[in-house]
Amino acid sequence: MNSSTGANATSLSALSLIEHGTIQLQLTLILGLSSFFLYINMVMILIFFKEPVYRDSSRYVLFIHMLFNDTLQSLISVFLYFLVVFRIQFNITLCTFFVHLGGNAAMNTPFNLAVMSLDRYIAICFPLRYTEISSVSRAYLAIGVTWLIGSVPSGSDIFIVLTKLPLSYFNQKALCSRAVLIQNSDQQLKQAVFNGLYFTVVWITIFYTYVQIMLQARKVRVPGSQASKAQKTVLLHSVQLLLSMAFFLNPLTEYIFQYTAPMVFAHVRYVNFFLTIILPKFLSPLIYGLRDDNLKKHLRLYLKCNFNKVNPTAVHC
Template identity: 30%
Template sequence: MQNDTGSNAVIVNYFSRTLNEKILLVQVLVGIFLYVNSLMIFTFLKKEAFRTDTRYVLFAQTLFMDSFLMILTDLALIGNYFQFPIPWIPCCVFCFLMSWLSLVTPLTLAAMCLERYVAICMPLRHADISSPRNRRRGLAIIWVISTLLPTFTVVSFISLVPPTLLLTYVVCSIEMMYVQAWLNHAHNAILLLYFSVMFIIIVFTYMSIFKAAQAASSDNKKSTHKGLRTIILHAFQLLLCLAQFVCPFVEMAILKIDFMLFINFRYSHFIVFLIAPRCLSPLIYGLRDEKFYVVLRHYAFFGLDTVVLSLLSSENIKFRGRAKTGPLQS
């Protein structure tokens, strides 16, 4: 009996140490993600040309929203790990914000695909359609649409539970707000509608740009093919975001089978389906975009890259001058 107790204690200690290491790894990944996003947000804000271009404005929105979402989800992860209870009302606000922010990015991805479609397939109308007024309207539409589902969830929860429950404390989790089965089914149906529309938008824009790429001249093929690759990456992002909303239901089924497997799956879900899609946005519009990358590199190296390049170019000019005059004449 004592041996069994000692073995269980060893397993618990090993499991806690492993989970602590995983939590620390998440903090490192979130810190790197927030640093890269902060650098890109700073780059966006420093250049007026980026602030007046629709695709960069949409890109900046994903940076802001994803950074805020990453902070909230990391706090929720730490709170669940340490079993830290909070009142139900702040938990409802917390869950509302996380649900809202998790929908803003997929909707913005669909808007980015539409912007690339207009730029490539309707270049003459691009300036009128992407005007500042239409840009503000588009952002407002994205924010309003993304608030419909979390508002429905929170209002339904508050109306279904007794008022005294809102004064109690709970370890906050959005799954706890689905107090009845129909609320869970309605949530899934609305999510399916959201992502079906966004998937149709991405397929439509991809097919339209693909046709434009086939009919484009040799000068325009490079930009159209780049637009195709961008939309493919957006589709992959959307697929990962969609999997993020399916995973909680898989987690509940795994929890009934094995608790250890449930913990490992939830950790993998957080890394693959929450952090990874948010890391693709800086890759797609931050590092692949030549104009943005040049400015980003300048601020990332505190302007030293310009000094180094100027020194290299001056040394290259001197070397060429010596090559022309000959080593004996120099």
């Protein structure tokens, strides 16, 4: 009897060590990849601020905003993920701030892609009026509107909590996630309505711009023309949008696996986080930045730390 108990204890101990090692490997992978891609993003943002040629183009303003937005969301997501993994309770007031900011950044992504698609549409279909219609000031205005619209879903959750619970609620501590702002099932329905409405508008915008640019490219019929490049760029926006939409499937996946073994649920949450947060957000510099000859050349020089050897180059819209 004692030997059987000892064997069970040994097997449980070995299983615990394996699970502990798996978690360490997962966290190391997340931290390593996040640090690498964040470094690339920060270098590109530095290039934007150091090279005036990029600040004078609405195209690059929108691209850098996307990098900034993705970087912000990724930092917040990784931070909150580590808090949940290590079961660290957090002040609800600070948690509300991070959840709201992260949720706002998540909603900004599809709208930023839509605005970038419109920018390419104007550049190809209205080239003579491009600088007038798609000016830098209007790009910043579009970014401001994007942040305002993106703040509505999580902002409404905060309003609901403030009307239903006393202010003392925000002085408590809890595991930090969107759950601290959910008080009834209607909020889940509200979030689904917002997601459906937002993504429908974005899909219609991207589809319309893609068709219009495709028709323009057929008129030109020159391989490698600006219209052909813009068509590929908008198509990549669609891919990026699909990846962004995967983020909103996380709650459904976790709901399906919530009654499985704790370790299985933890693995599901990790796979969700890795595939819908880590990879999509750090594909932006690869999809867009490395396809641009100007950014590619500057990025190569900056990564070599040749800051004094970088010369501005002409921007071709």
